[in-house]
Amino acid sequence: MKVPKIRVRLLIVSMVIFVMLLTPFAAAQANEATIVANQGILRRTANFDGDIVETLSLGTQITLQERNGDWYRVQSPNTGTEGWMYKDLIVTNGEGSSSLKKGIITASTLNVRSIPSLEGSVITRLSSGSEVTILSQEEEWYQVQLSQGPKGFIHSDFVVVVPNLPQAQVLENSSRLRKEANLQANIIVTLNKTDTVFIKGYEGGWYNVVTRDFTEGWISSESIELQIDIARPVSRSGTRSHALSNIKSVSEKYLGTPYRYATAGPSSFDCSGFVFYILNTYYKDYLNQRGINLPRSSRDQANVGTSVSRNQLQIGDLVFFNNGTSSTINHVGIYIGNNQFIHSSSGRSMGVIISSLDEANYKRRYSTATRL
CATH class of the missing domain: 2.30.30.40 (SH3 Domains)
Known part of the structure; x- marks a missing residue:
């Protein structure tokens, strides 16, 4: 049966309208994300030195507006404020980047080639531990997207594949x-x-x-x-460039000050009281600038700032320890470099002391670290 032309036209128009209605919805779904950090810090600029404009809670739904390297520009659902958030603090909803895989280079040096063959020209070389996004696989070759630069191919024998997620x-x-x-x-x-x-x-x-x-x-x-992988924001010298870089000399003035439970200085401290006193006495402007209201207890202090792994510690980071029998945090100190931290100890050497993270007691009880 021959369908009238008018009905064909109406059908085509209807389909076009339907697709147009679906497209913004699909785009919006792809741009939605969930904050997976205890504190989703929104910064004024796309770097860790950017001022904090707002802190969003775990589970908050946000809309991604654009990406700049490892940073996303987002809008706060609470205030409408726009700012930048680091990639490891969020996951995109739906498929998005989570459908991709991440490759971690295992060779000391690995060639990235223009085609999936040893005959391909070398675009660049990657060192051990480098990460790339895997786009597809062609036999024993992975097509990858470099963090900075073009796409290329690497041999699958020299890469460990893991989910491309925080x-x-x-x-x-x-x-x-x-x-x-x-x-x-x-x-x-x-x-x-x-x-x-x-x-x-x-x-x-x-x-x-x-x-x-x-x-x-x-x-x-x-x-x-x-x-959170924040190795890249460290300066070339490997040292912290902001105001907390002098916290070692500031806190050392209190060495020997006695330990006393539930006190926060200056004549005596418990562990969290010492951290609370040093930061609120000498670095109050720094905390205010970043919108940080430092809690009093060590357990609550562990939920402030950005989590960092032990091999990425910088001077001024807070290091936390558990009670040795569970994951409950009950002690805190300030990292001062060279694998050492300063803290108010209730142990045999009661009072403000400097200890090594490699001491058996602290190595066994080490729990986490945060960067304010």
């Missing part, structure tokens, strides 16, 4: 990855302390995570800690 560390042995976000859900696998997982989403106190072997499930937010 990385987190498991805090306790026998942590359970469940099929759904509740304690009654079936257990998929049991994870151990220091295992690595990759965060795909967050919902009501539970993280949706993927393991290194791409097993997906849900884990309590109290069982893992976000690990």
Whole structure:
């Protein structure tokens, strides 16, 4: 049966309108993201020295407007304020970048070639530990997107493939990855302390995570800690360039000051009282500029700032320790470089002292670190 031309035209117009209606929706979905850090810090500029304009809470839904390297320009859903947020603080909703994989280079030096062949010209070379986004695979070759520069090909023998998502560390042995976000859900696998997982989403106190072997499930937010890769923002000298760089000489003036529980100086301190006093007495403007209201207890202080891994510690970072039998934080100090930290100790040498992170007691109890 021959369909009248007018009906064909109407059908085509309807389809076009339908596609047009769907397109903005799909684009909006692709640009939505969830904050997966305890504090989603929104900065005025796309770097860690940028002033903090607002801090958004874990689980907040935001809209991504553009990307500049490792930073996203976003708009606060609370105030409408625009600013920049670091990539490891968020995950995009839906497929987006989470459908891609990340490659970590294992060779001391690896050639990136123009085509998937040893005959291809060398575009650049990557060192061990470098990360690339894997776009596709052609037999034994991965097509990758370099963080700075063009696409290229690397040989699969010299790369470890992991999910292209923010990385987190498991805090306790026998942590359970469940099929759904509740304690009654079936257990998929049991994870151990220091295992690595990759965060795909967050919902009501539970993280949706993927393991290194791409097993997906849900884990309590109290069982893992976000690990933020901020090695790049360190200056060429490897030292901190802002006001906290002199915190070693400032805090050392209080060496020998006695320990006393529930005091915050200047004649005596408990551990969190010492940190609270030093930062609020000498660096109040620094805290205010960044919108940081430092809590009094060590457990609450651990939730302020940006988490950093131990191998990325800089002078002025806060280092936290547990009680040795669980993950509960009960001690804090200030990192002063050379693997040392200054703190008010309640141990045998009571009072403000300098200790090494490699001392058996502190090495065993080390929990996390944050950067204000």
